[in-house]
Structure formats: structure tokens, C-alpha cells
Amino acid sequence: MQDDIVIRVVAKVMIPAVMLFALYVQFHGDYGPGGGFQAGVIFASAFVLNAVVFGLNKGRHVWPARYNLMGICGGVLLYGFTGVAGMVLGKNFLNFNVLSSDPVAGQHLGILLVEFGVGLTVAAVMVMLFFTFAGRTAHLRLLSKSDAHERKVSASKTAKKVKK
Amino acid sequence: MMQHLPVLQVLLPLLAAPFAALLRGRDLAWGVAFITTGAAFLISIALFLEQRALGTTLVYEMGNWAAPIGIVYVIDAASALVLPVISGIGFVATLAARQLVAAEIDARDHALFYAAWLLTIAGMLGQVTTGDAFNIFVFLEISSLSAYALVAMGSGRDRRALPAAFNYLILGTVGATFYVIGLGLLYMLTGTLNLVDLAERLPQVEETRAAFTAMAFIALGLFLKMALFPLHFWLVPAYAHAPSAVTALMASTATKVSVYVLIRLIFGVFGVEFPGLADAVGLLVLTLGIAGAFVGTLAAIVETDLKKLFAQSSIAQLGYMAIGIGAMSATGLAAAFLHLFNHALMKGALFLAIGMIAAQAGRATMGTIQGAGKQIPITMTAILFGGLALIGVPLTAGFISKLYLIRALLEQDFWLLAGLTFLSSALALAYVWKIIEAAWLQPRPKGAPKLHETASQYIPAWIMVIATLGFGIYATPLVQAAFAAAHVFIPSVAGAN
Numbered sequence: 001m002q003d004d005i006v007i008r009v010v011a012k013v014m015i016p017a018v019m020l021f022a023l024y025v026q027f028h029g030d031y032g033p034g035g036g037f038q039a040g041v042i043f044a045s046a047f048v049l050n051a052v053v054f055g056l057n058k059g060r061h062v063w064p065a066r067y068n069l070m071g072i073c074g075g076v077l078l079y080g081f082t083g084v085a086g087m088v089l090g091k092n093f094l095n096f097n098v099l100s101s102d103p104v105a106g107q108h109l110g111i112l113l114v115e116f117g118v119g120l121t122v123a124a125v126m127v128m129l130f131f132t133f134a135g136r137t138a139h140l141r142l143l144s145k146s147d148a149h150e151r152k153v154s155a156s157k158t159a160k161k162v163k164k
Numbered sequence: 165m166m167q168h169l170p171v172l173q174v175l176l177p178l179l180a181a182p183f184a185a186l187l188r189g190r191d192l193a194w195g196v197a198f199i200t201t202g203a204a205f206l207i208s209i210a211l212f213l214e215q216r217a218l219g220t221t222l223v224y225e226m227g228n229w230a231a232p233i234g235i236v237y238v239i240d241a242a243s244a245l246v247l248p249v250i251s252g253i254g255f256v257a258t259l260a261a262r263q264l265v266a267a268e269i270d271a272r273d274h275a276l277f278y279a280a281w282l283l284t285i286a287g288m289l290g291q292v293t294t295g296d297a298f299n300i301f302v303f304l305e306i307s308s309l310s311a312y313a314l315v316a317m318g319s320g321r322d323r324r325a326l327p328a329a330f331n332y333l334i335l336g337t338v339g340a341t342f343y344v345i346g347l348g349l350l351y352m353l354t355g356t357l358n359l360v361d362l363a364e365r366l367p368q369v370e371e372t373r374a375a376f377t378a379m380a381f382i383a384l385g386l387f388l389k390m391a392l393f394p395l396h397f398w399l400v401p402a403y404a405h406a407p408s409a410v411t412a413l414m415a416s417t418a419t420k421v422s423v424y425v426l427i428r429l430i431f432g433v434f435g436v437e438f439p440g441l442a443d444a445v446g447l448l449v450l451t452l453g454i455a456g457a458f459v460g461t462l463a464a465i466v467e468t469d470l471k472k473l474f475a476q477s478s479i480a481q482l483g484y485m486a487i488g489i490g491a492m493s494a495t496g497l498a499a500a501f502l503h504l505f506n507h508a509l510m511k512g513a514l515f516l517a518i519g520m521i522a523a524q525a526g527r528a529t530m531g532t533i534q535g536a537g538k539q540i541p542i543t544m545t546a547i548l549f550g551g552l553a554l555i556g557v558p559l560t561a562g563f564i565s566k567l568y569l570i571r572a573l574l575e576q577d578f579w580l581l582a583g584l585t586f587l588s589s590a591l592a593l594a595y596v597w598k599i600i601e602a603a604w605l606q607p608r609p610k611g612a613p614k615l616h617e618t619a620s621q622y623i624p625a626w627i628m629v630i631a632t633l634g635f636g637i638y639a640t641p642l643v644q645a646a647f648a649a650a651h652v653f654i655p656s657v658a659g660a661n
Contacts, residue, residue, distance in 0.1 A: 073182030080179040086227065093171045094227035 011053040018046040026119050030108065036115040040122025047127045056134055063127055071124025078117035082110055166214075170224040170237040173207045173247065174293055174303075176200055177254075177286035185279035193278040194265070197258050200282060204289065205255040208247035215244035216645065223295070231295065232361040238295035241648035245501060246292045246424050249508045253416040254285040260516050260624035261409040267523035268407045270320050277317055281413070283310035288421045297433070298357045300425055301344050304389070307421070308336045311414060315406040321526070328401035335388055335398040342385030349378035350433075363433045376440055382429055383445050390422035392449070392486055393456025396479045403475035408519025411471060415478055415515050416508040423485050423504055427497065430489070431653035442492055450490030454581060456483030457588040464595045470518045470528040473595060474511065477554055480588065481507045487585060488569055496572035497650035498643070499565060505642065506553070506561035506635060513628030514550035517543050520621045525613060532615075533599065535608030540617040544603045546625040551596035553632045556589045560636040564643065 026039035051059025086095035096110025097103035180200040184193040215222060222239040225231070239247075261281070269277055287307025291300050312333045318325030351357055353374055354365040369375050391399040399419070403411045434441055460480030467473040481503065488500030520543060521536075522528040537544045553560035556567075566589055573582040635642050 069185060073186050076182045077179065080175070080182075083227075084175075084179075087168055087171075092225055092228045093168065093175065096227065 036118025040119040043123040044126030068128040075117040075121030082113040174290045177282040181279045181282040193275040197278040201255040204251040208251040232358040236295045257413040264409040280310040314410040325405040328405045332402040339385045339388030346378040346381030386426040400475045404471040412515035416512040453483040453486030494654040498646040499568040501646040503565035510553040516625040517546040537604035555592045564639045
């Protein structure tokens with residue numbers, strides 16, 4: 001698909017906009033519709049779009065596989081330890097009142113952190129799901145003119161190396 | 165710190181899981197799992213002792229939001245009895261898992277294995293601790309989803325683990341969906357999800373068809389989850405093809421937690437007085453329980469794969485718990501709790517011992533253990549004691565629970581059922597004898613691989629055996645705790661026990 005100039009240009013414009021919108025949905029979730037789940041999916045869709053348009057390999061280059069586990073676990077830990085902070089500060093688990101001197105501000109901060117944890121985990125899970133399923137179809141090169149090209153290039157490179 | 169124990173019980177394994185997933189190298193992840201399950205076990209014992217000493221219900225409010233609006237964790241006599249079972253088995257199984265997992269699972273997957281392992285333990289502990297019906301569903305899903313992954317991890321050695329895990333996933337999800345449909349109906353009727361609040365509000369709507377439907381959905385969903393005959397078909401392949409450590413953990417805990425949730429919902433929320441409950445659920449559970457006891461035992465007699473054999477026997481043992489529930493009396497419930505506790509110990513012993521054989525020989529069948537009594541006497545003796553406890557031989561824990569079960573049936577003049585229960589227990593002798601005969605009375609075939617055992621291999625199983633014998637010989641505190649648990653749901657009548 002990367003041969004189509006329209007798709008490439010539009011994708012390049014859209015990807016940052018999608019990410020920005022995801023952050024808006026994430027951090028405006030306290031006041032309007034939105035929150036971690038929706039924001040995580042939107043954020044992940046930017047990476048999916050990137051991989052669909054520019055090929056799996058380039059997509060993987062932007063989001064290496066090791067980010068998956070870090071994102072998934074990091075989000076859960078952020079959520080959990082925001083709750084534990086309430087315990088450390090002398091109240092029960094998940095009590096956000098004590099996170100700030102003002103209880104309302106404390107609740108606000110707590111929800112913000114917790115939702116960010118949710119968003120992080122959801123985004124990482126979504127990207128991982130996409131790459132896992134897309135990576136399975138080695139014989140079904142739907143996305144893959146670019147992949148084939150890249151492989152040809154890397155193959156000729158290794159061939160040259162071997163010759164040397 | 166003490167007041168946080170109810171939440172730490174669940175939180176510790178839940179938050180240790182992502183840590184374990186991030187760790188490289190199998191021993192680190194195992195270390196995290198070992199320390200966490202050990203701490204969870206200590207917490208559950210502390211909670212049990214505290215609850216027994218105070219005699220009241222410990223309540224923990226999440227974020228200091230009081231019940232019915234907030235979610236509360238509740239430690240009463242029933243949950244205090246079940247928590248040590250889960251965390252104790254979790255701890256001993258983790259002890260054994262180091263060798264079993266090293267033998268059976270690709271080293272790259274160890275970190276993820278222990279993450280799923282801790283999550284499934286956290287999910288089960290959560291189901292028992294929480295006092296919120298929807299929270300139960302969330303924890304049910306946490307423990308089930310990680311259990312599906314754990315079963316599927318057996319595919320490195322045995323490809324049949326994949327279809328087994330898939331079947332388990334489909335049927336488990338159907339069960340969970342039924343539960344949540346029933347819950348949705350209850351929420352529509354009462355506007356609350358807190359278990360205590362639900363129980364208070366249900367009598368106002370108990371004559372409605374929706375309330376009866378809700379009960380049917382919840383009961384059916386949990387029957388599937390607890391593998392009550394004839395909804396047990398996912399269980400045998402899932403236990404047989406899962407990694408040995410997973411079989412040991414799940415056979416002792418997973419279905420038991422569903423039994424507990426069923427008791428909590430049926431007796432704690434709907435209540436014995438609920439119209440139609442005694443006829444519909446009580447009679448059904450009683451009939452299916454006794455049928456399951458026979459079907460499971462007979463299937464175990466003809467089975468040659470040891471994991472499948474004892475998985476079939478689990479169906480039978482779950483049948484006995486169902487009979488205890490179906491008796492609809494305090495003694496019956498106490499018998500169900502006793503058997504829940506004791507069966508977890510015996511199955512833990514059996515599957516840990518069998519797992520060690522399977523890890524060495526690749527499979528554990530009648531052929532594998534033929535004449536093995538001389539080569540690995542200590543492991544085989546553990547299997548022998550586990551089998552005797554399954555039959556219900558005196559001086560084992562199995563005897564105590566069968567005794568109270570038959571007593572509960574006789575209290576209500578169910579003479580036929582008591583006789584059938586006794587008969588099916590006696591039939592269990594057939595499959596235990598089959599193992600004794602193969603292991604001790606037959607010679608080791610020529611060319612059979614030599615089995616060996618070391619202390620670290622049989623100690624986990626023997627911890628369970630000693631517990632089985634200990635609770636069989638000195639059962640008084642356990643019986644008292646079980647009756648206290650039963651009286652949470654059915655208030656005591658003077659002179660009972």
C-alpha cells in the first residue's frame with residue numbers, strides 16, 4: 001500500500017492527529033466521555049494504521065515487541081500502586097482522598113493516574129494483538145509488497161556480506 | 165497493617181504477577197511466586213485465626229467507601245475457612261512447580277507462566293474474599309482467563325492441551341456469561357450488587373419470574389464452573405493435558421472456589437426460604453451430585469491415564485460436595501465445606517505425586533507405574549495415602565467428610581441416598597486397588613525407564629499427605645470451623661452439631 005501516494009500522505013498527517021486525539025480522550029475523560037479504555041484503543045490504532053500502510057516490519061520498528069510486556073505490566077502496576085499509595089498514607093486501598101491536601105484534588109489525581117494505567121495497558125494489548133495476528137499470516141502477504149521488498153533488500157545485503 | 169490483611173490477601177499475588185512477567189530468567193520469576201504465595205498463605209492463616217478469635221465478620225472498605233455503594237471485602241467464617249485452602253495449595257504447588265515447570269515448559273515462557281499462575285491464585289482468592297456480586301464475576305474471569313492460558317501452556321509437550329484449553333475456554337465463558345446474565349436480572353430487580361444488600365432486598369421481589377430466572381442462570385453458570393455432572397466434560401481433558409503443576413493447583417482449588425461461590429449465592433443471597441429454591445436447585449443438585457459420584461467413579465475405574473483417572477474421580481468428589489449442598493441443612497453444608505477442604509488436600513497430594521512421575525516419564529499411565537513401588541516407594545506411598553483418603557478410609561481426612569455427609573443425609577431420612585453415597589465411596593476402592601496392584605504386585609517390565617525420586621520431588625506431595633492424615637486424626641478444630649462456616653448461611657438450631 002505504500003506505493004499509493006494519497007494513502008501515504010494522508011496516513012502521515014493522520015497518525016499524529018490520532019495520537020493527539022487519544023491523549024485528549026485520555027485526559028479529558030474526567031470531564032467528558034472517554035477514559036483509559038477508549039484512549040488506549042485510539043492510541044493503538046495509530047500504530048495499527050502505521051503498520052497497515054507502511055508494512056509490518058516498519059510497524060514493528062516503531063513499536064518493538066519488548067514494549068508490549070512493559071506497557072501491559074506497567075499499566076497494571078501504575079493502577080495498583082496508586083491504590084497502594086492510599087494504604088501507605090494511612091487510609092484504605094484505593095482511597096485517593098489522601099493523595100493531595102484537598103480530597104477533591106486527591107480523587108482527581110488518583111483517577112487520572114489510574115486511568116492512565118488503564119490506557120497504557122489497553123494500548124499495549126491492542127498493538128500486541130494486532131502484531132501477533134498479523135505476524136501469523138506469513139503466507140498471506142496482504143500487507144506485504146513493502147515487506148517483500150524489504151526482505152529482498154536485506155537478503156541481497158546478507159548475500160553481499162557473505163561474498164565479502 | 166493488620167486491618168489491611170483482607171485486601172493484601174488478594175492484592176499481593178495480583179501485583180506480583182506483572183513483576184513476575186517482567187523478570188528474566190526462570191528462577192527469579194519462581195522466587196517472586198514462591199515468596200508471594202508464602203506470604204498469601206501466612207495472611208490467610210492470620211485472617212482465619214483472627215476471625216475465629218473474634219467470632220465476627222471482618223469488613224474492609226475499598227477506598228473507605230462504605231457498603232452498599234462501595235465494594236467491601238468480607239472475611240466471615242466461610243471465607244476464612246476457604247482462603248487457607250487456596251493459598252496453602254498455591255504455596256505448596258509453587259514449591260513443586262520449580263521442578264515440574266523446568267521439566268515441562270520452555271524456559272522462555274517461565275516468566276509468563278508464573279505471572280498467569282499468580283493471577284489465577286489472585287483471582288480465586290478474590291472470589292472468596294469479595295462481598296460484591298459483580299466483583300466475584302471479575303475475579304472469576306481473572307482466574308479463568310489465566311487458567312486457560314496455563315492449560316494451553318501444556319502444548320509444548322502435548323498438543324492436545326490446545327483443544328482442551330479451547331473447550332475449557334468456551335464452556336468456562338458460557339458459565340461466566342450465565343452467571344453475569346443472572347446477576348444482571350438481579351441488579352435490574354434490586355438495584356444493588358452488594359451481597360448483603362441483595363439478600364435484604366430480594367424478599368421484596370421473590371415472587372417474580374425474573375428473580376427465579378436469575379437464580380436459574382446463576383446456579384447453572386456455577387454448575388458449569390464447578391464441573392457438576394453432566395456439565396463436566398471440559399474438566400477431564402483440561403486436567404489431563406495441562407502442565408503437571410497446573411493440574412495440581414487447579415484440581416485442588418479451581419472447582420472448589422466455584423462450589424464456594426455457589427453456596428455463597430444460593431444460601432447467602434437467595435436463602436433457603438427462597439420460593440422454588442429447595443425444589444429446583446436443591447433437588448437438582450442432589451440428583452446430579454449422586455449421579456456424578458457414580459459416573460465419575462465408574463469412569464475412573466476404566467481409565468488408564470493417571471491424570472485422567474484422578475480427574476474423573478474429581479467429578480465424583482464434586483458430586484459429594486453437591487450432595488452436601490443439596491441436603492439443604494447446616495450439617496450438609498458443613499459436610500460440603502469439610503469435603504471442599506479435605507478433597508483439596510488429597511487431590512493436591514495425588515496430582516503433585518503424579519506430576520513428578522509425569523515430569524520424568526513424559527506420561528503417567530498404568531504402564532508407567534507398573535512395578536514402580538520398589539523404585540519410587542516414597543512417591544507411590546503418597547499416592548496410596550491419597551487414594552485411601554479418596555475412598556474415605558478412617559484416619560484420613562476423607563473419612564471425616566464422608567462421615568458428616570452421611571450424617572447429614574440420615575438427619576433428613578434420605579436413607580437411599582446415604583446408601584448410594586456409601587456404595588459409590590466403596591467403588592472408589594476399585595481404582596485405588598488397580599493402582600496398588602500395578603505399582604506393588606506386578607513386576608517392573610523389562611526395558612521400562614528407571615524412575616527415581618529425590619527429597620525435593622516428594623516433599624510437596626508429602627506435605628499434603630501429612631495434612632490429610634493430620635486432619636483425619638485430629639479433626640475437631642476443622643469440623644468446628646466447617647460448622648461455623650455453615651452457620652453463616654443456615655443459622656444454627658439449638659442442639660445441632
